[in-house]
Amino acid sequence: MSIEFRSVTKRFADETVAVDDFSLLIPSRKTTVLVGSSGCGKTTLLRMINRMVDPSSGVITIDDEDIATVEPVALRRRIGYVMQNSGLLPHRKVVDNVATVPLLNGVPKAEARERALELLDTVGLDRALADRYPSQLSGGQQQRVGVARGLAADPNILLMDEPFGAVDPIVRSELQHELIRLQRELGKTVVFVTHDIDEAFLLGDQVVILEKGAKIAQQGHPREILANPATEFVASFIGADRGKRRLAPVAAAATGDDVLLVDGTGYAAGVISAPGGKLAYSISDKTDQAGDA
Amino acid sequence: MVWLWQNLELVLGLALDHARLSVAPVLVSFIASIPLGWLANQSRVLRTILLTLGGVLFTIPSIALFVTLPVILGTRILDEINVVVALSIYAVAVMVRGSADAFASVSKDVIGSSTAVGYSRWGRFWGVELPLAGPVLLASLRVVSVTTVSLLSVGSLIGVTTLGYLFLDGYQRSFPTEVVIGIAFTVIIALIFDAVLVTIGRILMPYTRALPTSSRASVTRVAAEVTS
Numbered sequence: 001m002s003i004e005f006r007s008v009t010k011r012f013a014d015e016t017v018a019v020d021d022f023s024l025l026i027p028s029r030k031t032t033v034l035v036g037s038s039g040c041g042k043t044t045l046l047r048m049i050n051r052m053v054d055p056s057s058g059v060i061t062i063d064d065e066d067i068a069t070v071e072p073v074a075l076r077r078r079i080g081y082v083m084q085n086s087g088l089l090p091h092r093k094v095v096d097n098v099a100t101v102p103l104l105n106g107v108p109k110a111e112a113r114e115r116a117l118e119l120l121d122t123v124g125l126d127r128a129l130a131d132r133y134p135s136q137l138s139g140g141q142q143q144r145v146g147v148a149r150g151l152a153a154d155p156n157i158l159l160m161d162e163p164f165g166a167v168d169p170i171v172r173s174e175l176q177h178e179l180i181r182l183q184r185e186l187g188k189t190v191v192f193v194t195h196d197i198d199e200a201f202l203l204g205d206q207v208v209i210l211e212k213g214a215k216i217a218q219q220g221h222p223r224e225i226l227a228n229p230a231t232e233f234v235a236s237f238i239g240a241d242r243g244k245r246r247l248a249p250v251a252a253a254a255t256g257d258d259v260l261l262v263d264g265t266g267y268a269a270g271v272i273s274a275p276g277g278k279l280a281y282s283i284s285d286k287t288d289q290a291g292d293a
Numbered sequence: 294m295v296w297l298w299q300n301l302e303l304v305l306g307l308a309l310d311h312a313r314l315s316v317a318p319v320l321v322s323f324i325a326s327i328p329l330g331w332l333a334n335q336s337r338v339l340r341t342i343l344l345t346l347g348g349v350l351f352t353i354p355s356i357a358l359f360v361t362l363p364v365i366l367g368t369r370i371l372d373e374i375n376v377v378v379a380l381s382i383y384a385v386a387v388m389v390r391g392s393a394d395a396f397a398s399v400s401k402d403v404i405g406s407s408t409a410v411g412y413s414r415w416g417r418f419w420g421v422e423l424p425l426a427g428p429v430l431l432a433s434l435r436v437v438s439v440t441t442v443s444l445l446s447v448g449s450l451i452g453v454t455t456l457g458y459l460f461l462d463g464y465q466r467s468f469p470t471e472v473v474i475g476i477a478f479t480v481i482i483a484l485i486f487d488a489v490l491v492t493i494g495r496i497l498m499p500y501t502r503a504l505p506t507s508s509r510a511s512v513t514r515v516a517a518e519v520t521s
Contacts, residue, residue, distance in 0.1 A: 052409055077411035087406025091424045091500040104411055133503030149410065 001156035008058030020213040031190040035200035036210035080150030080158040086142040088134040095130040101153040119148040140171035322384030330392025350386040376448040391433020395426035442483040
């Protein structure tokens with residue numbers, strides 16, 4: 001289920017150009033993160049994949065099928081969608097929210113609910129929450145329900161629009177790692193939109209850094225981007241220009257076999273193991289899973 | 294009280310007629326206001342037109358309406374249909390605003406997200422917009438039901454049998470007990486109507502308490518607006 005943008009432009013009615021001649025291949029069964037400041041057109045790109053927004057020109061294909069030829073409602077039902085603030089239906093219980101899409105597809109109610117309960121397990125929610133209403137859940141729990149709903153029809157594609165933007169940092173970190181675990185198990189084609197570069201580096205197999213008008217500043221694996229920021233814009237966006245990505249050991253702070261690392265601004269960034277107090281490294285070309293990053 | 298027991302049959306008969314005639318305007322206003330309120334949220338122009346129209350209709354004096362309707366409808370002047378139609382017009386006029394507010398109270402985010410997961414326009418209306426507009430619709434409908442029950446008394450002026458007869462009769466005979474009993478029974482009917490509506494609401498909308506506070510706040514706001 002690869003997705004391809006071919007010279008896609010979106011001009012809104014007020015003549016603002018949200019997306020200008022954008023081309024990108026989103027590989028199958030990988031996580032692609034679109035990252036950029038607000039107003040760069042990243043959400044518009046995402047919403048074009050399920051035809052919430054139609055391009056002014058250009059073609060978007062899913063497995064070489066032009067989606068302009070697919071009926072939008074049918075298209076949306078086979079694409080999972082998770083958004084900020086969960087977007088759950090406030091008048092439906094958690095279990096019915098998760099079962100929304102299968103029910104729309106005509107799956108019998110009992111079967112859809114049974115599957116919904118299994119999905120609650122999958123996203124790490126207690127089944128006891130099934131009969132609650134969304135407003136009775138915490139923000140983090142609501143986002144998990146949102147993810148479960150996105151997965152309910154077993155779509156090959158999962159679109160995620162800043163899904164963890166509105167939860168506190170601890171819960172966000174939990175949810176991010178939960179997503180990494182899920183993605184390792186499920187292998188969906190995930191398109192993830194965020195303005196948080198650290199989130200992008202954590203989750204993305206392919207990270208696409210966007211400037212205004214959805215112009216691609218750089219795309220690639222997080223390691224490639226970190227090692228060789230293509231432009232000043234990228235360097236600034238990932239914090240390389242402020243020394244945030246340049247780590248240095250602090251000799252005095254070493255305890256045992258660990259050495260403390262600080263970034264260019266002097267903030268403690270982490271520790272690295274250094275047996276016998278000596279830093280040794282080897283270069284491996286083993287491909288990291290995003291989950292190990 | 295003695296008068297009540299002596300005339301119980303008359304009073305109960307009037308009360309039954311009164312209740313019977315009140316049902317149709319409330320139902321008609323509910324059914325008519327749903328498409329109208331939904332339409333009012335589709336464009337600013339439509340909203341202005343519909344709400345202005347509702348406002349204008351409500352300012353027509355009731356007696357004037359009672360006597361013109363037979364001409365328009367081709368009914369007899371004493372036909373109770375005239376009163377029912379007149380009260381339906383008033384009820385719709387009030388309900389349109391309530392219904393427009395009800396559909397406006399549905400979160401745009403929820404509508405957007407239900408579209409994104411694959412609701413069709415029709416399915417979204419029945420499955421998302423109407424149930425979420427429901428609590429505010431009910432609040433307006435409760436106001437309309439009370440207003441209708443009390444307005445109906447005026448029908449007695451043109452000879453339709455309602456509890457208003459007790460007011461006229463009591464006034465003409467300078468017999469306040471009869472007026473008081475008329476008021477008491479009008480209030481009782483209004484309370485019964487209200488209880489029925491609330492019960493139906495509880496059954497159809499068990500989720501009302503779980504809705505975000507903003508939409509509950511607008512329930513109170515709409516009720517206050519419509520009554521003021």
